[in-house]
Amino acid sequence: MKDIQDLFGSCVFNDAVMQTRLPKDIYKAMKKIISEGSQLSPEVANVVANAMKDWAVEKGATHFTHWFQPMTSITAEKHDSFISPSGNGKVIMEFSGKELVRGEPDASSFPSGGLRATFEARGYTVWDVTSYAFIKDGTLCIPTAFCSYGGEALDKKTPLLRSMEALDKQAMRILRLFGNTTAQRVITTVGPEQEYFLIDKEMYLKRPDLIYTGRTLFGSRPPKGQELEDHYFGSLKPRVSAFMKELDEELWKLGVYAKTKHNEVAPAQHELAPIFSTTNIATDHNQITMEIMKSIADKHGLACLLHEKPFAGINGSGKHNNWSISTDTGINLLEPGETPYENAQFLLFLVAVIKAVDRYQDLLRISAASAGNDHRLGANEAPPAIISIFLGDELTAILEALEAGTEYKGKGKHQMEIGVTTLPSFPKDSTDRNRTSPFAFTGNKFEFRMLGSAFSIAGPNFVLNTVVAEILREFADELEKSKNFKKDMAKLVKDTFHEHKRIVFNGNNYSNEWVTEANNRGLSNLKNTVEALPTFISKKSVELFTHHRVLTKQEIHSRYDILMEGYCKVIHIEALTIVDMVKGEIISACIDYQSELANLLNQKRAAGGHYDISLESHLLDRISKLSAALLKKLNVLESAILETKEERAVLAQATFYRDKVFTAISELRLVVDELETLVARKHWPFPTYAELLYSVI
Ligand code: ADP
Ligand code: MG
Numbered sequence: 001m002k003d004i005q006d007l008f009g010s011c012v013f014n015d016a017v018m019q020t021r022l023p024k025d026i027y028k029a030m031k032k033i034i035s036e037g038s039q040l041s042p043e044v045a046n047v048v049a050n051a052m053k054d055w056a057v058e059k060g061a062t063h064f065t066h067w068f069q070p071m072t073s074i075t076a077e078k079h080d081s082f083i084s085p086s087g088n089g090k091v092i093m094e095f096s097g098k099e100l101v102r103g104e105p106d107a108s109s110f111p112s113g114g115l116r117a118t119f120e121a122r123g124y125t126v127w128d129v130t131s132y133a134f135i136k137d138g139t140l141c142i143p144t145a146f147c148s149y150g151g152e153a154l155d156k157k158t159p160l161l162r163s164m165e166a167l168d169k170q171a172m173r174i175l176r177l178f179g180n181t182t183a184q185r186v187i188t189t190v191g192p193e194q195e196y197f198l199i200d201k202e203m204y205l206k207r208p209d210l211i212y213t214g215r216t217l218f219g220s221r222p223p224k225g226q227e228l229e230d231h232y233f234g235s236l237k238p239r240v241s242a243f244m245k246e247l248d249e250e251l252w253k254l255g256v257y258a259k260t261k262h263n264e265v266a267p268a269q270h271e272l273a274p275i276f277s278t279t280n281i282a283t284d285h286n287q288i289t290m291e292i293m294k295s296i297a298d299k300h301g302l303a304c305l306l307h308e309k310p311f312a313g314i315n316g317s318g319k320h321n322n323w324s325i326s327t328d329t330g331i332n333l334l335e336p337g338e339t340p341y342e343n344a345q346f347l348l349f350l351v352a353v354i355k356a357v358d359r360y361q362d363l364l365r366i367s368a369a370s371a372g373n374d375h376r377l378g379a380n381e382a383p384p385a386i387i388s389i390f391l392g393d394e395l396t397a398i399l400e401a402l403e404a405g406t407e408y409k410g411k412g413k414h415q416m417e418i419g420v421t422t423l424p425s426f427p428k429d430s431t432d433r434n435r436t437s438p439f440a441f442t443g444n445k446f447e448f449r450m451l452g453s454a455f456s457i458a459g460p461n462f463v464l465n466t467v468v469a470e471i472l473r474e475f476a477d478e479l480e481k482s483k484n485f486k487k488d489m490a491k492l493v494k495d496t497f498h499e500h501k502r503i504v505f506n507g508n509n510y511s512n513e514w515v516t517e518a519n520n521r522g523l524s525n526l527k528n529t530v531e532a533l534p535t536f537i538s539k540k541s542v543e544l545f546t547h548h549r550v551l552t553k554q555e556i557h558s559r560y561d562i563l564m565e566g567y568c569k570v571i572h573i574e575a576l577t578i579v580d581m582v583k584g585e586i587i588s589a590c591i592d593y594q595s596e597l598a599n600l601l602n603q604k605r606a607a608g609g610h611y612d613i614s615l616e617s618h619l620l621d622r623i624s625k626l627s628a629a630l631l632k633k634l635n636v637l638e639s640a641i642l643e644t645k646e647e648r649a650v651l652a653q654a655t656f657y658r659d660k661v662f663t664a665i666s667e668l669r670l671v672v673d674e675l676e677t678l679v680a681r682k683h684w685p686f687p688t689y690a691e692l693l694y695s696v697i
Pocket of ligand 1: 190
């Protein structure tokens with residue numbers, strides 16, 4: 001066990017390393033900078049950089065990079081070596097404070113949504129001091145935020161950090177009202193559960209659709225899917241187990257608290273959950289986790305699929321964003337407490353989240369929107385596209401009793417008064433029975449379950465933090481004026497629940513009745529990315545994000561363009577890939593098999609009617625018909641692809657991709673899927689679902 005303790009964080013320039021490697025005054029200065037999130041002075045930066053370099057070089061590192069999260073689906077890094085000529089034909093290893101604090105990657109190829117004119121194509125990266133530097137693959141990685149020269153955010157991390165500040169500011173106002181004088185900061189915490197698929201690499205390499213698009217664009221259902229539910233929590237296969245072991249170790253070295261691992265519902269599907277941490281660290285760690293998953297899989301002859309829907313007909317992969325708010329003194333503000341005072345505070349934060357989720361349903365929906373996730377949301381395996389909150393029967397009953405001023409009939413059996421009585425205790429377990437809810441209260445945190453597996457959690461969390469910050473601001477504005485805090489606070493809890501309880505739903509979110517009911521309640525139902533995204537640039541959204549200085553209006557518009565264009569590009573690549581696979585291989589497989597059948601038919605017929613030809617003629621007939629349909633659907637898709645060249649506004653273009661291109665892909669797929677079941681296996685050019693899903697033995 002000692003080994004693991006030594007291993008953990010061994011590649012991280014963390015607090016313990018800083019304490020031993022930095023002079024006392026510099027260490028103290030660093031601690032202060034980290035806790036306040038302020039900037040490093042050049043003197044401190046130089047000393048820290050030098051200590052970091054020495055430490056990294058001792059660990060075998062030769063390069064450093066500013067590691068950042070541009071508006072693509074991956075993290076970016078550009079490696080520079082530490083070497084510097086020493087004048088005598090030799091080199092010394094150098095790393096300055098300037099290099100540590102700020103980088104200037106030539107960033108013209110990252111999406112900026114028009115924010116960065118080409119003449120100022122250089123963006124710059126700035127160290128996020130709250131996230132420790134680490135060594136990956138012989139390179140010292142400095143976690144950074146990435147901005148344009150004008151200071152506009154070009155990455156996913158900047159708005160996240162800004163949203164954490166916004167929430168901190170507003171939540172502190174509330175805490176002070178409750179007489180809390182000890183907390184200095186409020187942070188949000190996140191534990192993201194990560195789902196993924198593992199398949200054999202050899203199989204993977206035979207599927208261009210997996211390579212180019214991350215998902216299978218066709219494939220008929222395997223004889224066995226997930227119906228027996230014998231994979232969920234099942235014992236791990238040796239290859240998977242070896243992969244998970246190495247993954248855990250690599251993540252531990254990088255300071256990632258990988259904690260839980262198990263098989264998921266679908267065959268070949270698995271999950272990893274870390275212990276929660278501060279949101280921006282959790283975000284960095286989740287990016288690292290996804291990256292390391294892929295590289296370790298590769299080492300084990302496996303391919304790790306992070307796409308939301310790699311296979312049709314069986315569950316896709318999501319990411320559960322467990323989220324809470326806590327003080328720097330370690331108090332979880334979403335944890336019902338022991339005393340009346342703590343409970344009043346809990347209820348106020350709880351109704352703040354309820355109000356935030358109700359008012360900003362659309363923004364939360366957008367934060368979980370992507371072409372990949374469109375396959376999942378609302379498809380009865382994942383939450384629907386409708387946002388609602390699960391509170392559990394007991395907590396709901398408590399809030400309803402408070403609202404009505406009636407007796408709570410649960411265990412407590414007494415009239416409750418906010419801020420006077422304690423909450424009747426309710427067992428935590430009873431709050432987590434509903435797996436269908438998109439936003440579930442699970443005892444001391446909320447679990448936002450709509451995220452896609454490939455997502456950076458930065459997006460959903462900056463939205464969540466900001467919407468809650470806004471409601472806390474409204475609460476604080478009102479309560480700071482109050483002459484009778486206890487009374488007005490209690491009234492605020494009741495009124496807020498009364499006004500926003502339509503968002504609470506404890507039933508089955510997969511049922512059709514819920515769709516009707518939600519509609520009657522006036523909840524929004526944004527079915528797909530193209531429908532959802534326009535609300536991002538609405539007045540309400542711009543007001544919210546600009547007010548809390550999380551995004552400027554230009555940044556919102558640039559992100560909107562990037563997201564829409566990203567959506568179009570994903571579908572474009574899918575279209576080109578399926579066309580290529582059909583034209584390049586599937587058509588010829590169909591022709592080969594038909595010619596084989598036709599030859600056989602001819603031979604049988606030549607034998608003078610002795611042989612029964614029903615099977616061959618039936619097959620030939622069906623495959624010919626399907627081949628004709630294949631050609632027709634292929635033509636439809638190819639002309640749709642051609643039409644995408646027309647000039648259109650971004651929304652019209654995305655709508656075209658959704659309605660024309662994506663539909664054409666889906667229709668072509670239906671024909672291919674049936675052909676796969678008819679064409680002889682020896683002619684079929686691609687591994688089947690059965691082969692892919694059961695490839696790891
Ligand atoms: P389940 O599968 O039942 O949802 P898991 O144990 O797999 O539960 O995941 C729960 C996740 O919630 C873990 O990542 C855990 O660290 C995280 N979590 C627990 N408490 C908090 C908290 N206060 N804030 C954020 N995340 C939390
Ligand atoms: Mg969960």
